[in-house]
Amino acid sequence: MPGIDKLPIEETLEDSPQTRSLLGVFEEDATAISNYMNQLYQAMHRIYDAQNELSAATHLTSKLLKEYEKQRFPLGGDDEVMSSTLQQFSKVIDELSSCHAVLSTQLADAMMFPISQFKERDLKEILTLKEVFQIASNDHDAAINRYSRLSKKRENDKVKYEVTEDVYTSRKKQHQTMMHYFCALNTLQYKKKIALLEPLLGYMQAQISFFKMGSENLTGQLEEFLANIGTSVQNVRREMDGDVETMQQTIEDLEVASDPLYVPDPDPTTFPVNRNLTRKAGYLNARNKTGLVSSTWDRQFYFTQGGNLMSQARGDVAGGLAMDIDNCSVMAVDCEDRRYCFQITSFDGKKSSILQAESKKDHEEWICTINNISKQIYLSENPEETAARVNQSALEAVTPSPSFQQRHESLRPAGQSRPPTARTSSSGSLGSESTNLASLSLDSLVAPDTPIQFDIISPVCEDQPGLAKAFGQGGRRTNPFGESGGGTQSGTEDSILHQLFIVRFLGSMEVKADDHPDVVYETMRQILAARAIHNIFRMTESHLLVTCDCLKLIDPQTQVTRLTFPLPCVVLYATHQENKRLFGFVLRTSGGRSESSLSSVCYIFESNNEGEKICDSVGLAKQIALHAELDRRASEKQKEIERVKEKQQKELSKQKQIEKDLEEQSRLIAASNRPNQAGSEGQLVLSSSQSEESDLGEEGKKRESEA
Numbered sequence: 001m002p003g004i005d006k007l008p009i010e011e012t013l014e015d016s017p018q019t020r021s022l023l024g025v026f027e028e029d030a031t032a033i034s035n036y037m038n039q040l041y042q043a044m045h046r047i048y049d050a051q052n053e054l055s056a057a058t059h060l061t062s063k064l065l066k067e068y069e070k071q072r073f074p075l076g077g078d079d080e081v082m083s084s085t086l087q088q089f090s091k092v093i094d095e096l097s098s099c100h101a102v103l104s105t106q107l108a109d110a111m112m113f114p115i116s117q118f119k120e121r122d123l124k125e126i127l128t129l130k131e132v133f134q135i136a137s138n139d140h141d142a143a144i145n146r147y148s149r150l151s152k153k154r155e156n157d158k159v160k161y162e163v164t165e166d167v168y169t170s171r172k173k174q175h176q177t178m179m180h181y182f183c184a185l186n187t188l189q190y191k192k193k194i195a196l197l198e199p200l201l202g203y204m205q206a207q208i209s210f211f212k213m214g215s216e217n218l219t220g221q222l223e224e225f226l227a228n229i230g231t232s233v234q235n236v237r238r239e240m241d242g243d244v245e246t247m248q249q250t251i252e253d254l255e256v257a258s259d260p261l262y263v264p265d266p267d268p269t270t271f272p273v274n275r276n277l278t279r280k281a282g283y284l285n286a287r288n289k290t291g292l293v294s295s296t297w298d299r300q301f302y303f304t305q306g307g308n309l310m311s312q313a314r315g316d317v318a319g320g321l322a323m324d325i326d327n328c329s330v331m332a333v334d335c336e337d338r339r340y341c342f343q344i345t346s347f348d349g350k351k352s353s354i355l356q357a358e359s360k361k362d363h364e365e366w367i368c369t370i371n372n373i374s375k376q377i378y379l380s381e382n383p384e385e386t387a388a389r390v391n392q393s394a395l396e397a398v399t400p401s402p403s404f405q406q407r408h409e410s411l412r413p414a415g416q417s418r419p420p421t422a423r424t425s426s427s428g429s430l431g432s433e434s435t436n437l438a439s440l441s442l443d444s445l446v447a448p449d450t451p452i453q454f455d456i457i458s459p460v461c462e463d464q465p466g467l468a469k470a471f472g473q474g475g476r477r478t479n480p481f482g483e484s485g486g487g488t489q490s491g492t493e494d495s496i497l498h499q500l501f502i503v504r505f506l507g508s509m510e511v512k513a514d515d516h517p518d519v520v521y522e523t524m525r526q527i528l529a530a531r532a533i534h535n536i537f538r539m540t541e542s543h544l545l546v547t548c549d550c551l552k553l554i555d556p557q558t559q560v561t562r563l564t565f566p567l568p569c570v571v572l573y574a575t576h577q578e579n580k581r582l583f584g585f586v587l588r589t590s591g592g593r594s595e596s597s598l599s600s601v602c603y604i605f606e607s608n609n610e611g612e613k614i615c616d617s618v619g620l621a622k623q624i625a626l627h628a629e630l631d632r633r634a635s636e637k638q639k640e641i642e643r644v645k646e647k648q649q650k651e652l653s654k655q656k657q658i659e660k661d662l663e664e665q666s667r668l669i670a671a672s673n674r675p676n677q678a679g680s681e682g683q684l685v686l687s688s689s690q691s692e693e694s695d696l697g698e699e700g701k702k703r704e705s706e707a
Contacts (some may be wrong), residue, residue: 004189007182013175026185027130033192034123041115044199048107055100062097065090088225095217103210110202118195126188129181136174143170265359273361275368276387278378279304284366285356286311287335291606292579293531294504294539295336297356307373309344323353330370332363342367452530456505456540456553456562497624499546499617503605504539505553506531506582514586514600517574523602524582539606546617548624551585567625571600573618575611583611585618 007026011019069083143166150160260266281303289295301312303319307326312319327347335341335354340363345352357363372378372387380386507527511519542562545552551565565587573585584604590597607614 004186006186006189009179009182009186012178012182015174015178023182023185030123030126030185030188033188034126037115037119037123037192037195040196040199041119044111044115044203047203048104048112051100051104051107055097055104058093058097058100062090062094065093085229092217092222096214099210099213099217102213103206106206106209107203110206111199114198114202115195118191122188122191122195126184129177129184133174133177133181136170136177140167140170140174143167266361268361271361273364273368275364276372276384277365277369278372278383278387280365280369282362282366283358285338287341287354287356291504292581293506293528293606297338302355304369304373306378307376309370323351325370325373326376328370328374330367330374332367344370450510452507452509452527454507454531456542497546497548497617497621501544501546501607501610501614501617502541502556503544503553503607503614504541506539506604506606508601508603511586511600511602514571514588517572519586520572520574520584520602520604521577524576524584524604527604544605544614546614546621548621548628551618565603567618567621570618570622573615575615580611581607581609583607583614 005026007022008019065086068086143163147163147167150163260270281301283299284302285297285299287295287297301314301319302322303310303312304325305319307324309322309325310319311322323344323346325344325346329345329347330342333341333343333354335343335356338356340357340360341354342357342363343352343354355366357366368387372383377383377386506524507530509523509527511523513519541556543554543556545554548567550567551570552561553563553565554561565585569587569589570585571588574583576582582604584602586600586602588598588600590599
């Protein structure tokens with residue numbers, strides 16, 4: 001290696017500028033060494049961390065391969081060949097993991113330890129000596145400065161001794177510190193080479209040792225094992241490619257053959273109906289009733305199993321019994337304006353189910369299949385031939401039955417026109433009739449020839465346009481909890497009562513009376529009967545907001561106010577006597593059929609078991625509104641009394657001021673009538689009286705202005 005530059009230690013006592021300049025070069029070199037070694041340390045530490053991570057990951061891989069035989073794969077089965085192969089791989093990888101662990105230990109000892117020692121010990125020593133040398137140099141300069149300022153004329157032996165001693169001590173300290181500092185900087189030139197080469201040497205030796213251990217573990221037997229595994233992988237890949245090619249061809253053939261089946265209702269001439277089936281499976285929509293007049297449709301997979309109809313939801317492992325279809329009856333029906341519906345009724349008539357098929361073909365095949373099963377044809381030796389013999393009877397079961405509304409129309413006389421109302425009485429009321437209702441005729445409760453409105457908007461938009469203006473129907477977005485959202489303030493925002501309920505509008509109709517709950521009961525009966533007759537199942541769901549000022553129907557999606565009912569106009573409200581989910585209220589408004597008279601409209605709703613609670617809330621709102629009105633009137637009366645008292649007080653104060661002014665004027669007149677006295681005394685009296693008069697006049701003006 002070339003010679004190493006050194007700082008001259010023998011010149012430290014002289015401390016010349018050349019020596020200081022050379023010292024600056026060595027300090028700059030030490031700083032550069034420190035920066036470079038920090039970067040090298042970080043790079044080697046990344047190697048060490050990566051090796052530790054590789055060792056841990058290799059060990060985890062070996063552990064997972066060992067646990068493969070304990071796994072329970074749904075489609076794996078007992079693959080002993082795969083388990084034994086993975087066990088062999090696990091052993092080899094475990095040995096490699098041990099080699100990686102040894103390599104990590106060697107890297108920590110041979111690579112990381114030397115460079116860490118140089119970084120933590122040698123570089124920090126240089127920094128410490130630099131700080132100490134700087135302090136000693138400053139102390140020496142200060143001592144020399146004090147020594148130079150000693151007075152030549154007034155010599156003081158004591159002061160001179162102290163200054164001389166201080167110079168001696170500081171120069172000695174600077175000299176010793178500077179020598180040690182120079183020695184450390186000179187030594188650093190050797191240590192930096194050692195610190196660079198020793199970690200690299202340790203790294204290479206650790207890698208060589210690792211590769212030697214790997215070559216000893218990877219014997220010829222292992223190479224043969226790996227060659228066999230490679231051959232097996234190639235065989236599996238070729239088998240997979242063959243299966244993929246076969247499946248692709250199958251997909252292409254099925255796409256061509258299934259193209260007509262993508263249509264939900266295929267042409268029956270292309271795909272004829274098979275009426276001889278005794279087993280069938282497919283998706284159907286099942287009707288489930290959720291309320292008195294509401295229902296939902298759920299799509300499920302149905303299949304027949306012997307004499308049972310089974311259903312299975314998507315995601316279920318197995319199906320469940322939907323209905324026993326032995327000796328059952330099946331027929332096509334009209335339901336909620338849906339196509340391809342049929343009804344299955346059990347043999348005892350206690351259970352029935354309405355299902356909807358996807359196409360006309362499926363519709364007829366399901367009916368024929370269930371008919372064949374209900375006749376227990378599936379128990380015969382040749383079900384197909386037996387079903388073919390009874391095919392004619394199965395076709396008769398496919399004939400759709402007339403709907404309830406069509407049967408209702410057919411029973412009317414030919415010359416009778418359909419009445420405009422839905423007041424046709426049903427076989428019985430849904431609620432129990434009260435004794436008072438028995439003594440009253442229908443015409444005394446409900447106005448004759450009154451149409452029933454099933455839409456929540458139609459009564460306002462068509463028949464009662466004045467009602468929308470009176471109620472403030474404007475389609476404005478409303479906060480149901482009374483919080484102001486900017487813009488115009490509504491009257492309900494200051495209300496102390498805000499209760500929100502979920503309701504469904506059943507209908508409304510005009511009534512003649514509004515003083516008895518039987519009006520609400522009779523309206524409920526007629527609206528429910530009309531919905532059943534005309535197959536009306538759709539209901540509009542809204543949020544009913546009850547406040548001390550009004551009742552609001554709010555759209556739950558857009559928060560737009562659909563209808564507003566002023567609370568003073570709600571004159572009657574009641575819940576159904578048996579079905580507590582039904583409730584209604586009577587609204588008295590002006591501008592009904594005859595603009596000059598008042599009219600009453602009864603609105604009927606269905607709630608979620610909250611009918612009585614809603615009525616109690618309306619009653620509470622009316623009580624709060626009544627008390628608020630009484631308080632308002634009392635407050636206005638009290639304000640009127642206070643205004644009268646204030647007015648009387650002003651009149652009294654004004655009268656007193658007038659009396660004072662008159663008294664002052666009379667005194668001034670009396671003073672002016674006195675004889676004039678000669679001399680300065682008379683002038684003095686006159687001037688004093690005038691000044692007094694002016695003072696009194698200003699005081700009176702002030703009082704009058706204050707009054």
